[in-house]
Amino acid sequence: MASTSASLVHHSSASAFLPIPSPSNANHKTLPAPPLRGRTFPVISCSASPSSPEPAAATAAAAHNNIRDEAIRHFHSKPNDPIPFSAKYVPFGCDFDSATESYSLDEIVYRSQSGSLLDVSHDMSSLRRYDGAYWRSLFDSRTGKTTWPYGSGVWSKKEWVLPEISPDHIVSAFEGNSNLFWAERFGKQHVRGMDDLWVKHCGISHTGSFKDLGMTVLVSQVNRLMKLKRPVVGVGCASTGDTSAALSAYCAAAGIPSIVFLPADKISLAQLVQPIANGAFVLSIDTDFDGCMKLIREVTAELPIYLANSLNSLRLEGQKTAAIEILQQFNWEVPDWVIVPGGNLGNIYAFYKGFKMCKDLELVDRIPRLVCAQAANANPLYLYYKNGWKEFKPVKAETTFASAIQIGDPVSIERAVYALKNSDGIVEEATEEELMNAMARADSTGMFTCPHTGVALTALLKLRERGVIGPRDRTVVVSTAHGLKFTQSKIAYHSKEIDGMECTFANPPVQVKADFGAVMDVLKGYLGQKS
Numbered sequence: 001m002a003s004t005s006a007s008l009v010h011h012s013s014a015s016a017f018l019p020i021p022s023p024s025n026a027n028h029k030t031l032p033a034p035p036l037r038g039r040t041f042p043v044i045s046c047s048a049s050p051s052s053p054e055p056a057a058a059t060a061a062a063a064h065n066n067i068r069d070e071a072i073r074h075f076h077s078k079p080n081d082p083i084p085f086s087a088k089y090v091p092f093g094c095d096f097d098s099a100t101e102s103y104s105l106d107e108i109v110y111r112s113q114s115g116s117l118l119d120v121s122h123d124m125s126s127l128r129r130y131d132g133a134y135w136r137s138l139f140d141s142r143t144g145k146t147t148w149p150y151g152s153g154v155w156s157k158k159e160w161v162l163p164e165i166s167p168d169h170i171v172s173a174f175e176g177n178s179n180l181f182w183a184e185r186f187g188k189q190h191v192r193g194m195d196d197l198w199v200k201h202c203g204i205s206h207t208g209s210f211k212d213l214g215m216t217v218l219v220s221q222v223n224r225l226m227k228l229k230r231p232v233v234g235v236g237c238a239s240t241g242d243t244s245a246a247l248s249a250y251c252a253a254a255g256i257p258s259i260v261f262l263p264a265d266k267i268s269l270a271q272l273v274q275p276i277a278n279g280a281f282v283l284s285i286d287t288d289f290d291g292c293m294k295l296i297r298e299v300t301a302e303l304p305i306y307l308a309n310s311l312n313s314l315r316l317e318g319q320k321t322a323a324i325e326i327l328q329q330f331n332w333e334v335p336d337w338v339i340v341p342g343g344n345l346g347n348i349y350a351f352y353k354g355f356k357m358c359k360d361l362e363l364v365d366r367i368p369r370l371v372c373a374q375a376a377n378a379n380p381l382y383l384y385y386k387n388g389w390k391e392f393k394p395v396k397a398e399t400t401f402a403s404a405i406q407i408g409d410p411v412s413i414e415r416a417v418y419a420l421k422n423s424d425g426i427v428e429e430a431t432e433e434e435l436m437n438a439m440a441r442a443d444s445t446g447m448f449t450c451p452h453t454g455v456a457l458t459a460l461l462k463l464r465e466r467g468v469i470g471p472r473d474r475t476v477v478v479s480t481a482h483g484l485k486f487t488q489s490k491i492a493y494h495s496k497e498i499d500g501m502e503c504t505f506a507n508p509p510v511q512v513k514a515d516f517g518a519v520m521d522v523l524k525g526y527l528g529q530k531s
């Protein structure tokens with residue numbers, strides 16, 4: 001159920017090649033009129049004359065030769081046509097038409113004049129010239145193809161992400177299109193008989209976390225800036241985990257230097273190995289994460305290194321496509337709840353933004369209620385929510401297994417509050433024991449989740465327990481990283497080696513002698529328990 005309908009496949013190869021639907025294109029004499037508002041979706045093609053190759057043939061040839069060259073030819077085939085869509089930076093909370101302060105996406109700017117966050121704002125009136133049915137069909141037609149760059153789950157929504165970038169400048173690993181897993185057994189067995197529970201596996205991705213979705217956008221824009229000869233020689237970030245992995249992979253794919261500041265002796269080998277393998281210039285600095293962050297900010301103010309940290313609003317444009325993808329995977333039916341683990345809190349806003357755009361452009365008629373799930377050891381948003389949004393106080397984040405959300409003073413707090421207030425949202429928290437137990441229970445039903453997903457699953461368990469989420473509510477839990485990145489904590493849990501934790505669902509291996517009788521005894525004991 002709820003998968004992308006096979007009946008839409010027939011117009012796929014044609015529309016996948018049309019990067020920018022042009023409402024005023026007079027060349028397409030033999031084709032149906034362009035799909036303006038109010039019309040249903042016609043089969044659109046970019047082969048203007050009979051002498052042009054069949055789109056399907058072009059696709060095959062492109063895949064065989066060079067899909068990037070093929071995409072550029074299509075993009076530049078009508079050089080006199082203005083690109084009909086655009087986006088720019090505005091201070092957070094302003095919109096495209098009314099903002100008095102705005103910046104081109106080709107400028108290097110991280111904050112507004114007053115120091116507030118920026119937001120990538122789209123020219124909604126030009127997007128609105130096409131109706132919801134048009135956008136749904138266009139996005140559906142591109143899913144899972146090798147057509148550059150639309151085979152990516154992010155770039156299949158290019159017009160809503162970075163409309164003006166040339167396909168030639170895009171750096172993509174065909175990220176996104178992650179599976180939406182029907183968590184049948186987990187729902188029925190562990191969440192009071194829920195039968196419409198889904199896990200969006202965003203972590204089954206190129207570098208193993210959903211940071212890929214945002215990083216393809218940021219690195220593509222930097223690639224464009226470099227091609228435009230802007231003063232950028234590389235990209236830098238301070239991070240211990242997923243951000244540096246994603247940054248170094250995308251930079252490596254494009255041949256852009258990446259510089260990663262890591263706190264010495266504070267990160268695991270698994271966290272260190274990705275940037276090293278991908279050829280990043282890794283500085284191991286004798287300080288903590290905050291110390292690294294401070295240093296890289298100072299350095300990027302002096303040197304032409306683009307700063308890829310989390311206040312960068314470009315990344316959210318990629319992250320928001322996961323929300324659009326969820327709707328698409330449900331055949332544009334809106335789930336009741338979407339639960340997202342939150343640390344720096346850019347992502348809860350990105351999900352809101354994706355859903356809201358789908359509603360505003362009439363792909364769907366409502367948005368889901370959002371839940372942001374925090375680790376109790378790093379829960380400033382939860383505390384703020386609990387005191388009725390009266391006063392926000394940063395906290396000192398304590399160590400948590402959910403290391404990517406161990407943040408006490410989130411940069412995107414404003415964005416998160418906006419998202420939650422406008423989606424009738426809820427904030428929940430998970431203790432270390434709760435999140436590890438939830439992770440282990442999910443794993444025992446066939447998933448292999450990360451601790452952050454354990455935080456989101458705990459929020460689900462609690463809200464279901466309190467009856468806030470109903471037994472029939474269609475609910476999506478966003479899984480943000482691959483469990484294989486976090487084997488250390490799983491091993492500790494299953495060996496019951498975590499201080500002060502029961503590890504209730506541990507499943508340690510049984511030590512047994514290399515002896516038939518001994519093995520039989522152990523197996524009979526096990527089978528006896530099961531029957």
Ligand SMILES: *Cc1c(COP(=O)(O)O)cnc(C)c1O
Binds near residue numbers: 341344347405450480
């Ligand atoms: C970055 C990250 C998050 C949290 O996203 P924020 O935007 O910082 O709230 C959650 N899980 C994983 C695995 C991450 O890498």
